[in-house]
Amino acid sequence: MTELPAFGNPLTMPFWEGARRHELMAQYSPSADRWQFYPRPFLMPTGEHDLEWRALAGTGNIYALTTVRRALMGAMQVPYVVVLVDLDEGVRMLSRCLSPDCSVGDRVRVAWEPRGEDPPYPVFEVGDDA
Amino acid sequence: MLDLVKHPVYVAGAAETPLGKVYDHTETSMIAVAAAEALAEAGLGFGDIDGIATAHIGMMNVLELAEYFRIEPRWVDTTEIGGTSFLSHVHHAAMAIACGEASVVLIAYASRQRTLGNRISDWVPAPDSTWGQFDQPSRIPPPIGHFALAAARHRDLYGTTPEQFAHVALAARAWARLNPKAWARDPLTLAEVMASPMIADPIRQADCCLRTDGGGVLILVGADRVPDAAKRPVRVIGTGEAASHKHLHQMAELTHTPGVASGRRAFEMAGITPGDVDVFEPYDAFTITPILALEDLGFCARGEGGAFVEEGNLLPGGALPSMTSGGGLSYNHPGQFGVLLMIEAVRQLRHEAGDRQVPNAQIAVGHGFGGFLSANSTVVFARD
Numbered sequence: 001m002t003e004l005p006a007f008g009n010p011l012t013m014p015f016w017e018g019a020r021r022h023e024l025m026a027q028y029s030p031s032a033d034r035w036q037f038y039p040r041p042f043l044m045p046t047g048e049h050d051l052e053w054r055a056l057a058g059t060g061n062i063y064a065l066t067t068v069r070r071a072l073m074g075a076m077q078v079p080y081v082v083v084l085v086d087l088d089e090g091v092r093m094l095s096r097c098l099s100p101d102c103s104v105g106d107r108v109r110v111a112w113e114p115r116g117e118d119p120p121y122p123v124f125e126v127g128d129d130a
Numbered sequence: 131m132l133d134l135v136k137h138p139v140y141v142a143g144a145a146e147t148p149l150g151k152v153y154d155h156t157e158t159s160m161i162a163v164a165a166a167e168a169l170a171e172a173g174l175g176f177g178d179i180d181g182i183a184t185a186h187i188g189m190m191n192v193l194e195l196a197e198y199f200r201i202e203p204r205w206v207d208t209t210e211i212g213g214t215s216f217l218s219h220v221h222h223a224a225m226a227i228a229c230g231e232a233s234v235v236l237i238a239y240a241s242r243q244r245t246l247g248n249r250i251s252d253w254v255p256a257p258d259s260t261w262g263q264f265d266q267p268s269r270i271p272p273p274i275g276h277f278a279l280a281a282a283r284h285r286d287l288y289g290t291t292p293e294q295f296a297h298v299a300l301a302a303r304a305w306a307r308l309n310p311k312a313w314a315r316d317p318l319t320l321a322e323v324m325a326s327p328m329i330a331d332p333i334r335q336a337d338c339c340l341r342t343d344g345g346g347v348l349i350l351v352g353a354d355r356v357p358d359a360a361k362r363p364v365r366v367i368g369t370g371e372a373a374s375h376k377h378l379h380q381m382a383e384l385t386h387t388p389g390v391a392s393g394r395r396a397f398e399m400a401g402i403t404p405g406d407v408d409v410f411e412p413y414d415a416f417t418i419t420p421i422l423a424l425e426d427l428g429f430c431a432r433g434e435g436g437a438f439v440e441e442g443n444l445l446p447g448g449a450l451p452s453m454t455s456g457g458g459l460s461y462n463h464p465g466q467f468g469v470l471l472m473i474e475a476v477r478q479l480r481h482e483a484g485d486r487q488v489p490n491a492q493i494a495v496g497h498g499f500g501g502f503l504s505a506n507s508t509v510v511f512a513r514d
Contacts, residue, residue, distance in 0.1 A: 009258040038264050064286070064384060066278035066330045072251045072271035082270045082330075084279060084379055094379040095268050104286045121267050 007118050011039045014053040016119040024058045024110045024122055026091055027051040037091035058110035060087035062102060062124075083108070085124055099126035132221075132369070134399065137228035140356055140363035141511070143168030143349030144476040147240045149462050150313055152343040157187050158198050160240035164347045165199070172349045173358035174234055179349075181205035181232030183219035184239060186212075186466050195238060205232040211373055213413055214498025215239075216468035217507035220350065221369035227352045234355060240345030241464040248465070249341075265377055271330065273415070274338065276378045276502040278330035281418035283384040285332055287433065290421065292332055294436030296323035298417035299336050299459050301444035306456025308446065308486035313342050314460040337417040339458035339467070346469040348476070364479045368402065368510030370395025378502045389426035389497060389506035396508035397427070402493060404429045409478045409494035410450050411471040414457040420444070423497045427508070451488045454478060468498045472509060479513040 008016045015038075018025035027036040029048040035056075042049050063084040071078045083097040085108055098111060109127040112120035145167035147160035155163070161184075169175055176199045184192050185208055192206045207222045209215055216237055223235040241248075251271045255261040270276065284290045300320060306312035318336075326336035356363050372388035372395075375381050397403065404427060412423035421435035429450060430438040444452035455461040455474040462470055475494035477483045496509045 004258075007257075008263055012258075012263055038260055064279045064283040066275055066282050066333075068269070068271060068275060068278075068330045070271075070327070070329045072249075072274070072329075073269040076269040080269065082268050082275055082279070084384075092379050094265055094270065094377070104282070 011041065015039065018053070018055065019112065019119040019122060022112050022120070023055045025053050026056050026089065028054045035089045035091050037093065056087055056089050056091070060085045060108060062097065062104050062106045062108055063092060065097065065102060065104060083124060093122070095123050097124045097126065102126045132225050132228055132399070134224060134228070134367055138353045139224040139227050139366045140351050140353070140514070141348050141366065141472075141476050142172035142174070142351045142355060142359045142363045143347070143361070144171070144473040145347055146311070146470065146473060147345040147347075149311055149344040150342055151245055152242050153245060157240040157242060157345070158194060160345055161195065161238045161347060162198060164240070164345065165236055165238065168347045168349045171359065171361040172351065172355070173360045174349065174355065176201060178234045179203060179236050181223060181226055181235035183207035183209070183216070183223060183235060183237045185210040185215035185219070187239060187241070205235070211505040212500025213415065213466040213468050214500035214505055214507045215466065217472065217496055217498040217509050218371045218505075220348070220366060220472070220509050221371055221507060223350045224366055224369055227350060233352060235350040237348040237350065237469065238345070239464070239466055239469045241466065242343045243465045244341050244343045260377060264379070273502060274333060275330050277416040277418055278333045279378060280384040280422070280503055281332050281416065284418060284421065284436075287385060288436065290436035292324060293320065294440045295332060295337055295417040295421070296320055297439045298414065298420050298444070299323050301439065302414055302453045302457040302459035302461075304445050305454050305486055306460035308484070309456050309461055312456040312461040313340050314456070333416055333418075339415050339463035340460070342462045342464055344462040344464035344470065346473045348469065348472060362480050363514060364476045365512045365514040366509060367512045368396040368398070368400025369508070370399065371505065371507040373500075373505035375504050376501060381503060384503065385422065385425075387422055387426055387499070387503045387506055389423060389499070389508065392506040392508045393427040393497065396495075396510050400510035400512075402510060406493050407450065407495050408491040409454055409475060409488050410452040411454065411475045411494060411496045412452060413467050413471060413497060413499040414453050414459045415463070415467065415499060417459070419499050420452060422503075423499075426506070427495070427497060446486065454483065454486050454488060471498065472496045475511050479511055
């Protein structure tokens with residue numbers, strides 16, 4: 001690689017390339033049978049070097065949530081729900097849930113928020129099929 | 131291994147910078163003014179300082195402090211892990227003093243965040259950083275949103291009620307009403323806390339610390355400097371720290387902080403149990419943090435922090451007087467509260483805290499939080 005990626009960094013490019021395909025990606029170590037998010041050069045802390053990028057199912061449960069009611073983040077309209085989601089493969093992501101009445105423990109599925117030229121951002125929705 | 135019995139370490143000076151709204155100083159001159167006062171307590175001068183520790187006052191500013199005082203320290207520490215940095219500095223300074231690498235250490239912090247209008251939520255992370263890619267796009271407002279997730283998790287696991295969170299703020303205010311230097315001294319009722327605007331569930335405005343100017347310094351010395359002291363030095367008998375993460379999504383369990391480990395290390399070094407503690411100074415950035423601190427350090431069982439607070443244990447006259455300055459919630463919060471909570475612990479053990487003095491206080495514990503439940507440091511102080 002001779003130049004920096006237009007978005008993210010060299011290690012996270014597969015995540016954002018996946019996002020453009022609406023696939024939620026993470027690193028997986030076959031020898032350790034463990035997933036890793038966010039990406040590092042090898043599995044931490046045990047150091048396995050056999051990491052490969054795989055698509056997550058995109059489903060999980062809300063571990064914790066808060067509804068932000070004061071506009072502290074620029075143009076972002078309040079209220080909105082910030083969630084920590086435990087994905088079924090065992091990794092956790094911080095994002096937003098688009099379902100305003102969601103609760104802790106709810107089943108959620110990834111959805112994709114468009115960001116113009118940038119890759120879409122993975123958010124979550126409560127879903128019966130999740 | 132740090133042996134504070136064989137190599138005693140003392141706080142020989144403790145002073146606040148100007149507090150509240152500060153228009154007539156810079157951060158550096160605020161620290162100089164506080165250092166002069168603390169050095170006078172210690173019976174020392176600027177030329178005696180041979181170690182400086184500071185954090186969160188700008189890049190390489192430990193050098194600016196050395197230059198400003200016209201000294202050349204042989205030991206510096208810029209460990210920067212949020213508001214608890216300064217309690218970690220005590221741990222590190224104690225090691226330096228115990229092994230003879232420093233003899234007089236200044237620990238310092240100052241901020242004019244209120245006057246300058248600085249807010250953490252205005253911070254723009256680098257777009258290719260982990261924060262910029264995987265934290266900031268959620269539009270979680272730092273740090274309120276992060277602590278709100280922890281408070282929500284505590285509520286969901288243990289049934290902690292809004293009223294129980296509110297009672298942390300009420301305890302802080304009850305103490306602040308006894309402290310002439312406190313920023314917020316008006317009476318505060320449960321109904322007023324409950325009516326304050328919700329910012330990020332379950333955190334209301336009244337669950338959040340103040341945003342003031344301020345800061346302070348400590349002077350740490352070994353036994354050789356104790357005879358110089360003009361005021362009674364306070365002994366450091368236990369220190370411990372633990373650091374785990376920067377991004378909250380990498381924290382395994384939001385109600386189990388690195389404070390479990392830092393507290394255990396400090397209590398073991400001091401040879402104390404929670405029942406020995408006369409004064410508790412937890413870092414009250416939000417009302418959730420003292421509740422986590424009470425559970426992490428074993429003052430109550432896991433999940434019972436809210437009930438413990440609601441019973442009135444933290445109040446003046448309570449079983450565990452806590453946040454006795456009024457805390458970050460009602461006394462002062464200059465962005466980083468670690469130095470100020472230790473200054474209050476020292477004053478309580480010198481028995482010079484005036485109307486808010488805890489009778490016959492012998493052991494005080496300072497417990498800092500850094501970042502986003504990222505790091506904790508615990509310091510056990512004793513009246514010598």
